[in-house]
Amino acid sequence: MQKQEHLTKNQQIVLDFIEKSSEPLKAYSILFSVKKQGIKAPLQVYRALDKLVEIGKIHKIESRNAFVACKNSNCQVSKATAFSICESCEDVTEVSNLKLSKYLSNFADKSGMKYNKYNLEFFGLCKNCKK
Amino acid sequence: MQKQEHLTKNQQIVLDFIEKSSEPLKAYSILFSVKKQGIKAPLQVYRALDKLVEIGKIHKIESRNAFVACKNSNCQVSKATAFSICESCEDVTEVSNLKLSKYLSNFADKSGMKYNKYNLEFFGLCKNCKK
DNA sequence: TTATTAATGTTATATTATTACATAATGTTA
DNA sequence: TAACATTATGTAATAATATAACATTAATAA
Numbered sequence: 001m002q003k004q005e006h007l008t009k010n011q012q013i014v015l016d017f018i019e020k021s022s023e024p025l026k027a028y029s030i031l032f033s034v035k036k037q038g039i040k041a042p043l044q045v046y047r048a049l050d051k052l053v054e055i056g057k058i059h060k061i062e063s064r065n066a067f068v069a070c071k072n073s074n075c076q077v078s079k080a081t082a083f084s085i086c087e088s089c090e091d092v093t094e095v096s097n098l099k100l101s102k103y104l105s106n107f108a109d110k111s112g113m114k115y116n117k118y119n120l121e122f123f124g125l126c127k128n129c130k131k
Numbered sequence: 132m133q134k135q136e137h138l139t140k141n142q143q144i145v146l147d148f149i150e151k152s153s154e155p156l157k158a159y160s161i162l163f164s165v166k167k168q169g170i171k172a173p174l175q176v177y178r179a180l181d182k183l184v185e186i187g188k189i190h191k192i193e194s195r196n197a198f199v200a201c202k203n204s205n206c207q208v209s210k211a212t213a214f215s216i217c218e219s220c221e222d223v224t225e226v227s228n229l230k231l232s233k234y235l236s237n238f239a240d241k242s243g244m245k246y247n248k249y250n251l252e253f254f255g256l257c258k259n260c261k262k
Numbered sequence: 263t264t265a266t267t268a269a270t271g272t273t274a275t276a277t278t279a280t281t282a283c284a285t286a287a288t289g290t291t292a
Numbered sequence: 293t294a295a296c297a298t299t300a301t302g303t304a305a306t307a308a309t310a311t312a313a314c315a316t317t318a319a320t321a322a
Contacts, residue, residue: 041272043312046310084240084242097238104251119252120235130245140301141301
């Protein structure tokens with residue numbers, strides 16, 4: 001279902017780096033880290049990020065301008081994303097909840113607008129930070 | 132329930148401008164427009180925006196880095212926001228749906244995290260652009 | 263093979279947002 | 293009201309995020 005089988009060199013470098021990270025990464029921090037692998041300019045990173053988002057390999061956390069690897073094998077999730085964000089430690093976790101995604105994917109209000117995508121960000125304190 | 136009764140001059144200028152707009156406004160376009168009213172620097176706008184977001188008078192559309200006036204009288208909504216965004220004309224509407232907000236405000240998943248805030252952005256084509 | 267599409271490399275620049283510091287206004291409390 | 297704390301202001305500089313424009317190369321399709 002992904003539009004592209006093969007990732008290009010730059011896309012693969014950026015994806016590898018994001019997948020290894022336990023936290024959301026910002027474009028310029030990715031840039032800094034992949035310079036040794038030949039990526040020199042912001043645009044090279046942004047292009048890779050755009051493509052990776054498009055094919056659902058990563059997601060952008062809009063409120064943080066940061067990127068995380070997709071943890072769902074289900075490839076439709078790039079059109080239906082939900083995250084929980086700890087406002088203290090900034091830990092971000094992808095929410096995988098079938099009921100939630102069904103509810104939101106089918107959501108329709110009086111506007112008559114048919115949604116083909118959504119992004120939901122929950123904020124709070126994670127277990128650790130709640131203590 | 133709002134933390135502040137009285138808006139300061141800069142806050143009021145910025146709020147007035149946003150309330151008059153039918154579309155989300157970006158910080159620098161606000162800046163440009165309120166220069167005649169004595170606001171000279173980005174920081175003056177950002178400070179006003181921060182405060183207005185904090186007290187729920189406006190919301191930030193994260194995926195667009197833009198700001199809209201709150202259309203709900205209900206003041207708790209700044210902690211529970213939902214928008215529908217047309218990807219063609221960029222029209223943004225605040226979604227006011229009690230069922231949705233109840234569902235999301237009470238949402239809890241296995242993470243054990245207690246959420247105190249969420250932001251949801253739906254994307255699609257509005258009635259006009261669907262044609 | 264030619265045409266088309268997608269990706270790359272590079273430079274420059276646009277856009278969004280914050281730091282730092284000095285000052286003034288406002289609110290609180292003794 | 294004086295002293296203090298808090299909040300807002302003004303200003304300059306700069307950081308952080310993202311895109312435009314253009315030349316070139318690689319991959320894919322017809």
